[in-house]
Amino acid sequence: MLEDILKQVESGELSADEAREQLATFENLGFAKVDHHRKKRQGFPEVIFGEGKTSTHIIDISRAMMAKNENILVTRVNKEKVKKVRKELPDFEYHEIANLLFMKNSTDTPQFQGYIAIVCAGTSDLSVAEEAALTAEAYGVEVRRYYDVGVAGIHRLLAHIDEIRQATVTVVIAGMEGALPSVVGGLVSHPVIAVPTSVGYGANFQGLSALLTMLNSCASGISVVNIDNGFGGGYNAVLIHRLANQK
Incomplete structure (x- = not known):
């Protein structure tokens, strides 16, 4: 990248000011430093974590990224916050179950072959599952959803297992005792990313029981992200899927 910019300056295609702007790694908004260089380093742009930010923060960061x-x-x-943000930036799509906003501005979305499977134990886990699914779709990956297939009725999972096995990677979301990733991990030959949720009764300890079950899984090939971290599960699945597409 640096060499290309220097050549363009040398040939007169870029001015010094234009080159300086392209080489800037972040934009300082005072309350935030927007990392415009992240896509070049990691392949995907920065993601805005909405909790703790005001609607004004989200709007200003979004406008910097839109530019x-x-x-x-x-x-x-x-x-x-969604109501205030969409009043100023109506092009945002709102996904209520996932508590997520998405706006497509780039035309160079990568094209991938294959799909990611999102397997969710129960309907109460849907907000985390949809956060994972929509994160993957935002990065241009096809997602196939298999919801309400928890271990209390294992036949519901087995009805879809052939299609799940054809995925590049599976993200498994579960609360309660968190056993579903171990079951899926024993049935597929690809990586499984386990996402514990805070769904469950008192001894669930806000997802800690599911987290510990997943960390102690006897099935090989399972990686675990933090409690309710659907975004992390979906993002890591995209990274694996991208590497698989480089073959």
């Missing part, structure tokens, strides 16, 4: 034609994903954003 660079970057796709914008905002996670963990409540309805009150």
Whole structure:
């Protein structure tokens, strides 16, 4: 990248000011430093974590990213903030179950072969599952959803297992005792990313029981992200899927 910019300056295609702007790694908004260079380093632009930010923060960061034609994903954003953000930036799509906003600005979305499977134990886990699924779709990956297939009725999972086995990677979301990733991990030959949720009764300890079950899984090939971290599960699945597509 640096060599290309220097050649363009040398040939007169770029001015010094234009080159300086392209080489800038972040934009300082005072309250935030927007990392415009992240897509070049990691392949995907920065994601806005909505919790703790005001609607004004989200709007200003989004406008900075829009100026660079970057796709914008905002996670963990409540309805009150959504209303204010969409009043200023109506091109945002709101996904209520996942508490997520997405705006497509870039035309160079990568094209991948194959799909990611999102396997969810119960309907109560849907907000985390949809956060994972929509994160993957925002990065241009096909997602196939298999919901309400928890271990209390294992036949529901087995009805879809042939299609799940054809995925590049599977993200498994479960609360309660968190056993579903171990079951899936023993039935497929690809990586499984386990996402524990805070869904469950008192001894669930807000997802800690599911987290510990997943960390102690006897099935090989399982990686675990933090409690309720659907975004992390979906993002890591995309990274694996991208590597698989480089073969």
